[in-house]
Amino acid sequence: MNDMKSTGPEPAGKRFRAARIFSVPDDVKFLDTLELTRLSExxxxxxxxxxxxxxxxSRNxxxxxxxxxxxxxxxxxxxxxxxxxxxxxxxxxxxxxxGGDGEGxxxxIPAELGDALGAVFEDPAYGSLRGMLFKLDQGHVRRKFYERAEECGFTKELVNPxxxxxxxxVELLRDDVPLPVVQRILGHSTADLTAAFLHLPEDQRRKVERQVLTRETRRTSARNAFFGRVAQVQKGDIQSRVVVESLGGHAVSSVITNESIKNLGVTEGCFVTAEIKAPWVVLETCAxxxxxxxxxxFLGEVELVRLGELTSEVIVALSDGTRLCALxxxxxxxxxxxxxxxxxxAMFNAFAVVLHME
Known part of the structure:
Protein backbone atom coordinates (compact mmCIF):
# COMPACT_ATOMS: atom_id res chain seq x y z
CA MET A 1 0.00 0.00 0.00
CA ASN A 2 3.02 2.21 0.43
CA ASP A 3 6.09 2.43 -1.71
CA MET A 4 9.38 4.21 -2.09
CA LYS A 5 9.58 3.64 -5.82
CA SER A 6 10.97 6.33 -8.04
CA THR A 7 12.45 6.18 -11.49
CA GLY A 8 15.62 7.47 -13.04
CA PRO A 9 16.17 10.77 -14.83
CA GLU A 10 13.89 11.78 -17.66
CA PRO A 11 15.26 10.96 -21.11
CA ALA A 12 16.61 13.95 -23.01
CA GLY A 13 13.90 16.00 -24.69
CA LYS A 14 11.11 14.57 -22.51
CA ARG A 15 8.86 16.78 -20.38
CA PHE A 16 9.90 16.78 -16.73
CA ARG A 17 7.30 15.09 -14.56
CA ALA A 18 7.41 15.47 -10.80
CA ALA A 19 5.58 12.17 -10.38
CA ARG A 20 8.55 10.34 -11.88
CA ILE A 21 10.81 11.30 -8.95
CA PHE A 22 8.12 11.56 -6.27
CA SER A 23 8.40 8.91 -3.56
CA VAL A 24 6.73 8.27 -0.24
CA PRO A 25 8.72 7.19 2.87
CA ASP A 26 8.01 3.67 4.11
CA ASP A 27 6.64 4.93 7.43
CA VAL A 28 4.00 7.11 5.78
CA LYS A 29 0.66 5.28 5.57
CA PHE A 30 -1.66 5.93 2.63
CA LEU A 31 -4.03 4.23 0.18
CA ASP A 32 -3.34 4.31 -3.53
CA THR A 33 -5.98 4.99 -6.20
CA LEU A 34 -7.02 1.35 -6.57
CA GLU A 35 -7.40 0.93 -2.83
CA LEU A 36 -9.42 4.14 -2.54
CA THR A 37 -11.68 2.84 -5.30
CA ARG A 38 -12.18 -0.45 -3.44
CA LEU A 39 -13.16 1.52 -0.35
CA SER A 40 -15.62 3.63 -2.37
CA GLU A 41 -17.20 0.46 -3.74
CA SER A 58 -28.30 7.13 7.23
CA ARG A 59 -25.75 5.02 5.40
CA ASN A 60 -25.72 7.25 2.36
CA GLY A 99 -15.23 28.90 6.33
CA GLY A 100 -16.36 28.94 9.96
CA ASP A 101 -13.65 31.04 11.57
CA GLY A 102 -11.74 32.19 8.50
CA GLU A 103 -12.24 33.02 4.83
CA GLY A 104 -12.35 29.35 3.88
CA ILE A 109 -15.22 18.11 -6.86
CA PRO A 110 -15.63 15.58 -9.70
CA ALA A 111 -18.85 15.52 -11.70
CA GLU A 112 -19.71 12.05 -10.39
CA LEU A 113 -19.74 13.31 -6.80
CA GLY A 114 -21.74 16.34 -7.90
CA ASP A 115 -24.35 14.03 -9.40
CA ALA A 116 -24.54 11.99 -6.18
CA LEU A 117 -25.02 15.13 -4.11
CA GLY A 118 -27.58 16.53 -6.56
CA ALA A 119 -29.65 13.34 -6.37
CA VAL A 120 -29.71 13.59 -2.57
CA PHE A 121 -30.65 17.29 -2.61
CA GLU A 122 -33.65 16.51 -4.82
CA ASP A 123 -34.75 13.43 -2.85
CA PRO A 124 -37.68 14.19 -0.47
CA ALA A 125 -36.31 11.56 1.95
CA TYR A 126 -33.50 14.00 2.81
CA GLY A 127 -35.71 17.09 3.00
CA SER A 128 -35.68 17.39 6.80
CA LEU A 129 -31.89 17.01 6.83
CA ARG A 130 -31.08 19.82 4.42
CA GLY A 131 -28.61 22.27 5.91
CA MET A 132 -27.26 19.65 8.31
CA LEU A 133 -26.84 16.66 6.01
CA PHE A 134 -23.22 16.10 7.08
CA LYS A 135 -23.62 16.87 10.76
CA LEU A 136 -22.95 13.42 12.20
CA ASP A 137 -21.03 12.33 15.28
CA GLN A 138 -17.32 11.89 14.55
CA GLY A 139 -17.17 8.67 16.56
CA HIS A 140 -20.06 7.18 14.58
CA VAL A 141 -18.44 8.12 11.26
CA ARG A 142 -15.10 6.63 12.27
CA ARG A 143 -16.73 3.37 13.37
CA LYS A 144 -18.44 3.00 10.00
CA PHE A 145 -15.14 3.74 8.26
CA TYR A 146 -13.44 1.00 10.27
CA GLU A 147 -16.20 -1.48 9.41
CA ARG A 148 -15.68 -0.84 5.69
CA ALA A 149 -11.92 -1.19 6.21
CA GLU A 150 -12.44 -4.66 7.63
CA GLU A 151 -14.55 -5.61 4.60
CA CYS A 152 -11.70 -4.52 2.30
CA GLY A 153 -9.00 -6.19 4.36
CA PHE A 154 -7.46 -2.87 5.41
CA THR A 155 -6.27 -1.96 8.89
CA LYS A 156 -8.15 0.74 10.81
CA GLU A 157 -5.13 3.00 10.50
CA LEU A 158 -5.44 3.01 6.71
CA VAL A 159 -9.01 4.38 6.71
CA ASN A 160 -8.51 6.95 9.41
CA PRO A 161 -9.79 10.28 8.00
CA VAL A 170 -0.17 11.64 -2.53
CA GLU A 171 -2.60 10.95 -5.39
CA LEU A 172 -2.55 14.59 -6.51
CA LEU A 173 1.23 14.86 -6.32
CA ARG A 174 1.59 11.69 -8.37
CA ASP A 175 -0.74 13.27 -10.91
CA ASP A 176 1.80 16.09 -11.39
CA VAL A 177 -0.37 18.64 -9.58
CA PRO A 178 1.94 21.52 -8.54
CA LEU A 179 2.73 21.66 -4.84
CA PRO A 180 1.07 25.09 -4.33
CA VAL A 181 -2.20 23.67 -5.73
CA VAL A 182 -2.08 20.65 -3.41
CA GLN A 183 -1.25 22.96 -0.50
CA ARG A 184 -4.25 25.14 -1.35
CA ILE A 185 -6.63 22.17 -1.77
CA LEU A 186 -5.67 20.69 1.60
CA GLY A 187 -5.67 24.04 3.37
CA HIS A 188 -2.08 23.75 4.64
CA SER A 189 -0.69 27.02 5.97
CA THR A 190 2.85 26.09 4.90
CA ALA A 191 4.60 23.64 2.61
CA ASP A 192 8.25 22.72 2.20
CA LEU A 193 10.85 25.13 0.84
CA THR A 194 9.84 24.27 -2.73
CA ALA A 195 6.53 26.07 -2.28
CA ALA A 196 8.35 29.29 -1.36
CA PHE A 197 9.84 29.43 -4.86
CA LEU A 198 6.59 28.66 -6.71
CA HIS A 199 3.67 30.89 -7.43
CA LEU A 200 0.46 29.98 -9.24
CA PRO A 201 -2.27 32.53 -9.96
CA GLU A 202 -5.74 31.61 -8.70
CA ASP A 203 -7.17 31.19 -12.20
CA GLN A 204 -4.34 28.82 -13.13
CA ARG A 205 -4.83 26.85 -9.89
CA ARG A 206 -8.50 26.35 -10.76
CA LYS A 207 -7.58 25.26 -14.28
CA VAL A 208 -5.06 22.67 -13.03
CA GLU A 209 -7.56 21.35 -10.47
CA ARG A 210 -10.29 20.98 -13.08
CA GLN A 211 -7.91 19.27 -15.54
CA VAL A 212 -7.00 16.69 -12.89
CA LEU A 213 -10.65 15.98 -12.05
CA THR A 214 -11.49 15.66 -15.76
CA ARG A 215 -8.59 13.26 -16.23
CA GLU A 216 -9.75 11.18 -13.25
CA THR A 217 -13.27 11.01 -14.71
CA ARG A 218 -11.91 9.83 -18.06
CA ARG A 219 -10.14 6.97 -16.32
CA THR A 220 -13.46 5.38 -15.39
CA SER A 221 -15.61 6.49 -18.34
CA ALA A 222 -13.43 6.25 -21.46
CA ARG A 223 -14.14 3.45 -23.92
CA ASN A 224 -11.48 0.81 -24.62
CA ALA A 225 -9.35 2.08 -21.76
CA PHE A 226 -8.33 0.42 -18.50
CA PHE A 227 -6.70 2.66 -15.90
CA GLY A 228 -4.83 0.80 -13.21
CA ARG A 229 -1.65 -0.24 -11.47
CA VAL A 230 1.10 -2.33 -13.04
CA ALA A 231 0.95 -5.62 -11.13
CA GLN A 232 3.69 -7.48 -13.01
CA VAL A 233 6.48 -6.84 -15.50
CA GLN A 234 7.83 -10.04 -17.04
CA LYS A 235 11.05 -9.18 -18.88
CA GLY A 236 12.06 -10.93 -22.11
CA ASP A 237 15.13 -10.45 -24.25
CA ILE A 238 13.38 -8.10 -26.72
CA GLN A 239 9.87 -7.54 -25.38
CA SER A 240 8.20 -7.60 -21.98
CA ARG A 241 4.77 -8.66 -20.76
CA VAL A 242 3.07 -6.08 -18.56
CA VAL A 243 0.00 -6.98 -16.49
CA VAL A 244 -2.21 -4.06 -15.44
CA GLU A 245 -4.70 -4.40 -12.56
CA SER A 246 -7.55 -2.05 -13.48
CA LEU A 247 -9.79 -0.06 -11.14
CA GLY A 248 -12.55 -2.56 -11.83
CA GLY A 249 -10.39 -5.54 -10.93
CA HIS A 250 -9.64 -6.72 -14.48
CA ALA A 251 -6.17 -8.00 -15.35
CA VAL A 252 -5.08 -6.65 -18.74
CA SER A 253 -1.95 -7.98 -20.42
CA SER A 254 0.20 -5.97 -22.81
CA VAL A 255 3.37 -6.92 -24.66
CA ILE A 256 5.67 -4.00 -25.48
CA THR A 257 9.34 -3.62 -26.32
CA ASN A 258 11.95 -3.35 -23.59
CA GLU A 259 12.91 0.02 -25.07
CA SER A 260 9.34 1.25 -24.54
CA ILE A 261 9.43 -0.06 -20.96
CA LYS A 262 12.52 2.05 -20.35
CA ASN A 263 11.30 5.17 -22.18
CA LEU A 264 7.91 5.15 -20.45
CA GLY A 265 9.40 4.36 -17.06
CA VAL A 266 7.07 1.40 -16.52
CA THR A 267 7.72 -0.35 -13.21
CA GLU A 268 5.64 -2.57 -10.97
CA GLY A 269 3.38 -0.38 -8.85
CA CYS A 270 3.18 2.56 -11.25
CA PHE A 271 -0.12 3.67 -12.78
CA VAL A 272 -0.86 3.44 -16.49
CA THR A 273 -3.77 3.46 -18.92
CA ALA A 274 -4.09 0.45 -21.21
CA GLU A 275 -5.90 1.24 -24.47
CA ILE A 276 -7.15 -0.96 -27.31
CA LYS A 277 -8.38 0.21 -30.70
CA ALA A 278 -11.87 -0.94 -31.65
CA PRO A 279 -10.87 -2.98 -34.75
CA TRP A 280 -8.69 -5.21 -32.54
CA VAL A 281 -11.59 -6.25 -30.26
CA VAL A 282 -13.02 -9.64 -31.25
CA LEU A 283 -16.46 -10.83 -30.09
CA GLU A 284 -17.66 -14.37 -29.33
CA THR A 285 -21.10 -15.46 -28.11
CA CYS A 286 -20.29 -18.85 -26.53
CA ALA A 287 -21.38 -19.52 -22.93
CA PHE A 298 -13.70 -10.49 -20.74
CA LEU A 299 -17.36 -11.43 -20.34
CA GLY A 300 -19.72 -8.53 -20.84
CA GLU A 301 -23.18 -7.54 -22.04
CA VAL A 302 -24.03 -5.95 -25.36
CA GLU A 303 -25.19 -2.42 -24.69
CA LEU A 304 -25.56 -1.10 -28.22
CA VAL A 305 -25.35 -2.41 -31.78
CA ARG A 306 -25.03 0.20 -34.52
CA LEU A 307 -25.30 -1.50 -37.92
CA GLY A 308 -23.67 0.11 -40.93
CA GLU A 309 -23.60 -0.82 -44.59
CA LEU A 310 -20.25 -2.64 -44.35
CA THR A 311 -19.08 -2.33 -40.77
CA SER A 312 -20.85 -2.19 -37.44
CA GLU A 313 -20.05 -0.79 -34.00
CA VAL A 314 -20.82 -2.88 -30.92
CA ILE A 315 -20.56 -1.51 -27.37
CA VAL A 316 -19.98 -4.13 -24.67
CA ALA A 317 -20.32 -3.23 -20.96
CA LEU A 318 -18.15 -5.22 -18.55
CA SER A 319 -19.15 -6.04 -14.97
CA ASP A 320 -17.49 -2.90 -13.53
CA GLY A 321 -19.01 -0.54 -16.10
CA THR A 322 -15.96 -0.42 -18.38
CA ARG A 323 -17.10 -0.20 -21.99
CA LEU A 324 -15.37 -1.84 -24.92
CA CYS A 325 -16.16 -0.77 -28.46
CA ALA A 326 -15.69 -3.42 -31.16
CA LEU A 327 -15.65 -2.54 -34.85
CA ALA A 346 -14.80 -9.43 -25.79
CA MET A 347 -11.25 -10.47 -26.60
CA PHE A 348 -8.04 -8.83 -27.76
CA ASN A 349 -4.40 -9.81 -28.06
CA ALA A 350 -1.75 -8.52 -25.68
CA PHE A 351 0.16 -7.10 -28.67
CA ALA A 352 -2.82 -4.82 -29.41
CA VAL A 353 -2.72 -3.10 -26.00
CA VAL A 354 -0.99 0.28 -25.90
CA LEU A 355 0.21 1.68 -22.56
CA HIS A 356 0.16 5.36 -21.59
CA MET A 357 1.88 6.64 -18.46
CA GLU A 358 -0.25 8.68 -16.06
Missing part, protein backbone atom coordinates in the same frame (compact mmCIF):
# COMPACT_ATOMS: atom_id res chain seq x y z
CA UNK A 42 -17.46 -0.99 -0.22
CA UNK A 43 -19.40 2.10 0.93
CA UNK A 44 -21.72 1.86 -2.10
CA UNK A 45 -22.40 -1.84 -1.51
CA UNK A 46 -23.03 -1.19 2.19
CA UNK A 47 -25.54 1.53 1.31
CA UNK A 48 -27.28 -0.71 -1.24
CA UNK A 49 -27.68 -3.46 1.39
CA UNK A 50 -29.83 -1.27 3.63
CA UNK A 51 -33.10 -3.02 4.37
CA UNK A 52 -35.17 0.08 5.22
CA UNK A 53 -35.40 3.53 3.62
CA UNK A 54 -34.33 5.33 6.82
CA UNK A 55 -31.28 3.06 7.13
CA UNK A 56 -30.40 3.74 3.48
CA UNK A 57 -30.51 7.49 4.17
CA UNK A 61 -24.88 10.26 4.54
CA UNK A 62 -21.77 8.44 5.77
CA UNK A 63 -20.92 7.42 2.20
CA UNK A 64 -21.12 11.02 1.00
CA UNK A 65 -18.88 12.12 3.87
CA UNK A 66 -16.30 9.54 2.77
CA UNK A 67 -16.52 10.66 -0.87
CA UNK A 68 -16.01 14.29 0.13
CA UNK A 69 -12.96 13.34 2.19
CA UNK A 70 -11.64 11.15 -0.61
CA UNK A 71 -11.96 13.79 -3.35
CA UNK A 72 -11.21 17.02 -1.45
CA UNK A 73 -8.56 15.91 1.05
CA UNK A 74 -10.49 17.82 3.70
CA UNK A 75 -10.30 17.25 7.45
CA UNK A 76 -13.18 15.26 8.90
CA UNK A 77 -14.24 18.22 11.04
CA UNK A 78 -14.40 20.42 7.93
CA UNK A 79 -16.73 18.03 6.11
CA UNK A 80 -18.99 17.53 9.15
CA UNK A 81 -19.25 21.32 9.49
CA UNK A 82 -20.44 21.81 5.90
CA UNK A 83 -23.84 23.40 5.39
CA UNK A 84 -25.12 21.55 2.34
CA UNK A 85 -27.39 24.48 1.45
CA UNK A 86 -24.71 27.16 1.55
CA UNK A 87 -21.32 25.48 1.16
CA UNK A 88 -22.00 23.17 -1.80
CA UNK A 89 -22.20 24.73 -5.26
CA UNK A 90 -23.28 22.21 -7.87
CA UNK A 91 -23.25 24.79 -10.67
CA UNK A 92 -19.47 25.04 -10.59
CA UNK A 93 -18.90 21.70 -8.81
CA UNK A 94 -17.19 23.01 -5.70
CA UNK A 95 -17.45 23.04 -1.91
CA UNK A 96 -16.40 25.77 0.50
CA UNK A 97 -14.31 24.30 3.32
CA UNK A 98 -13.13 25.79 6.59
CA UNK A 105 -11.17 27.75 0.66
CA UNK A 106 -13.06 26.59 -2.40
CA UNK A 107 -12.23 23.07 -3.57
CA UNK A 108 -13.59 21.55 -6.75
CA UNK A 162 -6.30 11.78 8.31
CA UNK A 163 -4.91 8.86 6.24
CA UNK A 164 -7.56 9.41 3.57
CA UNK A 165 -6.57 13.09 3.52
CA UNK A 166 -2.92 12.11 3.13
CA UNK A 167 -3.84 9.60 0.42
CA UNK A 168 -5.50 12.35 -1.61
CA UNK A 169 -2.37 14.49 -1.30
CA UNK A 288 -18.00 -20.66 -21.59
CA UNK A 289 -14.74 -18.77 -21.86
CA UNK A 290 -13.63 -19.33 -25.46
CA UNK A 291 -10.41 -21.14 -26.27
CA UNK A 292 -8.46 -18.56 -28.19
CA UNK A 293 -4.98 -17.15 -28.64
CA UNK A 294 -6.19 -13.76 -27.40
CA UNK A 295 -4.71 -13.26 -23.93
CA UNK A 296 -7.35 -10.79 -22.77
CA UNK A 297 -10.87 -12.27 -22.58
CA UNK A 328 -16.66 -5.63 -36.85
CA UNK A 329 -18.17 -6.35 -40.24
CA UNK A 330 -21.93 -6.07 -40.50
CA UNK A 331 -21.99 -9.61 -41.88
CA UNK A 332 -20.33 -10.87 -38.68
CA UNK A 333 -22.72 -8.87 -36.49
CA UNK A 334 -25.70 -10.47 -38.22
CA UNK A 335 -24.20 -13.97 -38.08
CA UNK A 336 -23.66 -13.60 -34.32
CA UNK A 337 -27.22 -12.21 -34.00
CA UNK A 338 -25.97 -9.55 -31.62
CA UNK A 339 -28.60 -7.63 -29.65
CA UNK A 340 -28.72 -5.40 -26.58
CA UNK A 341 -28.67 -7.38 -23.34
CA UNK A 342 -26.91 -10.37 -24.86
CA UNK A 343 -23.92 -11.91 -23.05
CA UNK A 344 -20.77 -11.81 -25.14
CA UNK A 345 -17.02 -12.34 -24.76
Missing amino acids: AFSAWTDRAGRPDVAV RVRLIFLLLRHTGARLGEVLALNDRMDVNLDNLSVMLG REVQ STIRRSRA EMPRATATNR ITTKSARELELAAGQKVW
